[in-house]
Each structure stands twice: as C-alpha cells, then as structure tokens.
C-alpha cells in the first residue's frame with residue numbers, strides 16, 4: 001500500500017485504491033513499474049501483453065504478492081476478443097504496448113504500424129466498448145523529429161523521422177479523434193528517453209543507458225554512434241510512472257485530447273552520459289569509442305514540461321543522476337544474481 005511518506009502520491013493515491021485498471025504492455029520496462037506502483041496503491045490491475053519484448057519475470061513475483069488483484073492476459077492487443085476480456089470493467093486504460101525501437105521499426109515498418117497504429121485503434125475501440133472513462137497513451141518525444149527548435153514544445157508541428165515516430169504519432173491522432181468522435185477521454189504523454197531498473201541491456205535494440213552500463217561493468221568502452229554531441233532529456237522511469245498516474249486521475253473536463261511532454265527538462269549529451277556512467281560504475285579509465293551515425297537519429301531533444309506542470313501538476317520526483325545511480329546499482333545486483 002502507498003507509504004504516507006510519499007507525498008508526491010497524494011494527488012492520486014485515493015483515486016486508484018480499489019479501482020479496476022488495465023495496462024497494455026504491462027510486462028515491459030515502463031509497464032512493469034506502472035503495474036507495481038498501481039498494485040501498491042491498492043488498484044485491481046489487468047495486464048495484457050504478448051511478451052514479444054516484455055519479460056514475464058517482471059510480473060510473476062507481483063502475481064505471487066497480489067494474487068487477488070493482478071490478472072495477466074497473455075495475448076496481443078491486435079486480438080479484439082482478448083483485448084475486450086482484458087479491459088472488461090476497467091475504468092482507466094493505460095496503453096503502453098508497442099514495438100518500441102527506432103532501429104527495429106526501420107527494419108520492420110509494416111509490423112511497427114500494425115502494433116503501434118492499428119493496435120491503438122483496437123485498444124481505443126475496446127476501451128470505448130467496455131465503458132472505460134479514461135485512456136492514457138504512451139507517446140514519444142521522437143514525434144518532434146529533426147525540428148531544430150529547443151526545448152520541444154507541444155505547439156510544434158510533429159516531424160517524425162522514423163517509422164517508429166510516425167506510428168507513435170498516428171497513435172496520438174487516434175486517441176485524440178476517439179475523444180472527439182466517441183467521447184472517450186484520452187490523453188497522450190510524450191515520454192523523453194526513459195531509463196531505469198529492468199530496462200533490457202542486451203541485444204541490438206538496447207537503449208543507451210543500460211547498454212553503456214553493461215559495457216562499462218564488463219570492462220568495455222561505451223560505443224557511441226556519431227560524435228556523441230547529440231543530446232537527450234534522460235528521464236528516470238519513476239518520473240514517467242508518476243506522470244502517467246497523474247494523467248489517469250486528472251479531471252477529463254480539463255485533460256482530454258492533449259499531447260503532453262514528460263521529461264526532466266534537462267539536456268545531456270551522449271558524451272556527458274558516458275562520462276557520468278563511467279564515474280558511477282567506477283571505470284573512468286574506459287573512454288568511449290565511436291561508430292558511424294545511425295539512420296533516422298534525432299540530433300537533439302529536450303522537453304519543455306510547462307504544459308505538464310500546468311495541466312497535470314507534474315514535477316520530476318527523481319533527479320537524473322539519482323536515477324542513473326539507481327540503475328547502475330540495480331544492474332550490478334541483477335548481474336550478481338545470475
């Protein structure tokens with residue numbers, strides 16, 4: 001249950017206790033943190049995930065701890081019947097399931113649109129048909145593409161560079177139009193470079209934070225695509241979960257149909273990230289090595305979080321460096337447990 005010391009939870013603690021909610025992609029990196037937090041707040045949680053990228057291990061221990069309040073549906077969001085079953089009687093639907101990789105989307109664009117765009121249509125239809133009162137959509141900062149203006153503000157026109165970014169933007173248009181066409185109150189949150197414990201470190205599609213930590217931990221130099229001057233708004237997963245919970249509990253009269261940035265509003269270059277992580281891992285001797293730049297990579301990204309502050313009352317609850325230190329510690333424990 002919610003700890004009273006966690007005052008940041010006060011805007012929504014009562015809203016989720018005893019409430020039935022659904023999470024698509026709840027076995028994934030962000031989804032599993034959201035599942036855990038909602039169970040801690042006393043919600044009844046229904047997860048649908050096909051485990052194409054997520055890890056069931058993230059959920060099994062939660063099922064053991066909360067056998068009466070966590071239901072797991074092993075199915076794709078592209079299967080309307082399974083989706084309807086998973087969303088039945090859920091008031092709030094958190095839609096996180098997606099093919100979540102720019103690189104993979106470049107290789108498999110049709111699959112990417114099937115899951116991220118058509119999948120969002122299926123989720124929105126199921127939410128509407130089962131009587132949900134709120135849909136929260138996991139959008140992405142990648143929709144801003146190569147617009148050079150910084151910080152990224154929601155009034156800028158999206159300029160997606162990759163199939164992934166285009167499909168995430170398509171999902172936003174679905175959520176917005178289902179609000180106007182069917183009265184399903186939906187809100188899109190554009191996450192900026194989320195990182196934290198449980199994010200996969202292996203494979204071709206690993207994100208930069210766990211990939212750097214993994215290499216540094218085994219005595220290898222971090223590998224940078226391009227010259228490392230590209231910058232990102234790295235956001236600890238706790239901040240994203242906090243924003244998602246604020247959005248799910250917000251008043252539909254004021255929060256419906258918008259797209260809202262969620263980040264820390266801090267800019268870090270990839271070179272700075274490599275240096276901070278080398279310090280935290282204790283391997284400052286391991287300097288980065290450089291490779292060819294990647295296709296469709298966004299040069300710079302940092303969020304304006306003014307709209308999130310105004311509409312959701314959002315403030316980052318965890319500083320970036322604390323999040324990085326937590327991730328280093330978690331990966332070290334995970335490696336020792338193998």
Ligand SMILES: NC(=O)c1ccc[n+]([C@@H]2O[C@H](COP(=O)([O-])OP(=O)(O)OC[C@H]3O[C@@H](n4cnc5c(N)ncnc54)[C@H](O)[C@@H]3O)[C@@H](O)[C@H]2O)c1
Nearest residue numbers: 025028029030049050052053054076077097098138191194
């Ligand atoms: N991680 C980031 O930095 C970041 C940034 C911006 C936006 N997002 C968005 O946040 C959401 C969660 O991202 P994540 O980092 O946790 O990714 P993730 O890959 O860990 O989680 C996605 C989950 O969706 C599941 N999934 C994929 N296709 C599915 C399908 N057809 N049916 C059911 N489940 C399916 C996967 O198995 C996985 O568990 C995604 O929508 C992603 O686009 C993430």
